[in-house]
Amino acid sequence: MSQASTEIVRISGHAGTVPGAGINREFQVCKLVDTTTCIGCKACEVACLEWNGYPFTATSFANSYQTMPETAWNYWNLIKFNEHERPDGTMMLLMRKDQCMHCEDPGCLAACPAEAAIVQYANGIVDFQEAHCIGCGYCMTGCPFNIPKFSPARKVFKCTLCNDRVSQGLEPACIKACPTGCLHFGTKSEMKELAETRAKQLRDYSGFPDAGVYDPAGVGGTHVIYVLHDAKNTEAYGGLPEDPHIPWSVQLWKKPLKWIGNFGMIAGVVGVFVHYLRFGPKVVKEDGTQPSPGVSK
Amino acid sequence: MSREPYLLPNGRVLRYTFRERLVHWSAGASYVYLLLTGLAFWSPWLYWIAVVLGGPTISRELHAWFGLVFSVAVGLMYDMWAGQMKETPADKAWWAAIKHYIRNEDEQVPSADRFNPGQKLLFWGFFWNGGLLLISGLILWFPQFIPWNVRALRLAAVLVHPICALFTIALFIIHVYMGTAMERGAFGSVIRGDVSRAWADTHHHTWYQQLLRNSTARK
Secondary structure (H helix, E strand, O other): OOOHHHOOOOOOOOOOOOOOOOOOOOOOEEEEEEOOOOOOOOHHHHHHHHHHOOOOOOOOOOOOOOOOOOOEOOEOOEEEEEEEEOOOOOEEEEEEEEOOOOEOOOHHHHHOOOOOOEEEOOOOOEEEOHHHOOOOOHHHHHOOOOOOEEOOOOOEEOOOOOHHHHOOOOOOHHHHHOOOOOEEEEEHHHHHHHHHHHHHHHHHHOOOOOOEEEOOHHHOOEOEEEEEOOOOOHHHOOOOOOOOOOOHHHHHHHHHHHHHHHHHHHHHHHHHHHHHHHHOOEOOOOOOOOOOOOOOO | OOOOOOEOOOOEEEOOOHHHHHHHHHHHHHHHHHHHHHHHHHOHHHOHHHHHOOOHHHHHHHHHHHHHHHHHHHHHHHHHHHHHHOOOOHHHHHHHOHHHHHOOOHHHOOOOOOOOHHHHHHHHHHHHHHHHHHHHHHHHHOHHHOOHHHOHHHHHHHHHHHHHHHHHHHHHHHHHHHHHHHEOOHHHHHHOOEEEHHHHHHHOHHHHHHHHHHHHHHO
16 A cells, blocks of 8 residues: 555665665554444444445434444444343443454455455455446355445445545544544554453453454454454344354355366366267268167167 | 147158247257356356456346246246156166267167157256256345345355356256257257158157157048
8 A cells, every 4th residue: 555655675776785674564454443442422433424425324213322223335334232231130232333344354355256346455455346346246145244235226335444545644534533542543463462452451450351352363354353341252242253254155166166167167068079079970871771779679 | 830749741850849949049048148147257267258248247137137038948848848858767778878878879779759868867957957046046136135144045045056057057068069069960950840750760769659650540
């Protein structure tokens, strides 16, 4: 991204080592959502709509604070509210900002058949190029987090992690709007360190022995990570999957089945051609001298 | 126009009626379109096919509609042919002699009725795989209406659809090869409808003999 262009690889006519050689700059970006300090104000939801130019759409009411049941094609950022009952009978309002997780191993990209419709950048952002989208919806099946959604024109849209802002050195719009500082943006290693520090604080001083960081290994880690009070009960946070991975049926389809199928189709065409070379056609003698099949038996 | 095959006066036999040929080619044309566009989405190496056929988005949309055309054609085939495609005890002997059939040693192959057991396999293969392709295809067409808690349907569909398609491709390769190159006279029979009496007697002896008996009975 913008950082990438500043690292020098070679310099013409230069004696000695390249300035800065050996310095590893980290390009991987990450959004940290600390669910333990979120107050559910929805400023991030509004900031997302504002920056991306979508109108505020109709909301639904289901005896909860939640704006709508799930994210929409033009509503990429949604806080999931859950009135969670703890084992001791007390109530706890869990609030998790739901959006695209920007997986290191993205299921949407694995499932997509359209050339260049989904791009994964070196900084970890997974972005949809709607101009190349063919509207097949395979990304919706490949995603373990239920994020891509069809627009009325049957193109899929989702959170871009504000790729347009990040490439200009700005932080995503939702981060900018958060009043409590529960949203952070930086490099993956910095965010991971901050998240672990916060989780340890929750474990040691705040009475949450199971507090932890959500950075699921099943999808190779994500570029949106969470701090949870109870990392052993991720489902309580609005259906956050405990061990997300690219669905096995998508993996079977895109790997072994594809190669078995390609081999089979080529073998089939070659096979019938070789059969023709070896045995030739079945030609009927029109003078009536051809023995009828099975008659001799 | 007759609904049944019969002996033509000029030493020919009507093998496929106009209705049969029309349904066959409706299925054939829609299948070829489905195969080409399907292959385009199967492999990035073949994505260019969708570009040539008017663009990937239009190919994706029309693939679904042609799937409906194909399904209707297969349904009409079932209506026309299911009775004649029933497995009979004689089929076992035919399959036992498949080696001779493949090696063109046809005098050692039991005689066949209107459709030989290989053709029956083709028919039922397309019928059952076609049915599964239709069901999985409808799920793939409308994924937005499959709720998240039953997404197993979607996950099954992305696997069932290509597997069934591959089975039909195997049948299709053999069918096209036999119908054009291997069985001389077969392609003409599904275009013009007729075959020679020698052809009918060689490839579908039981059927031809029945036609002869029927025609003498009529006289």
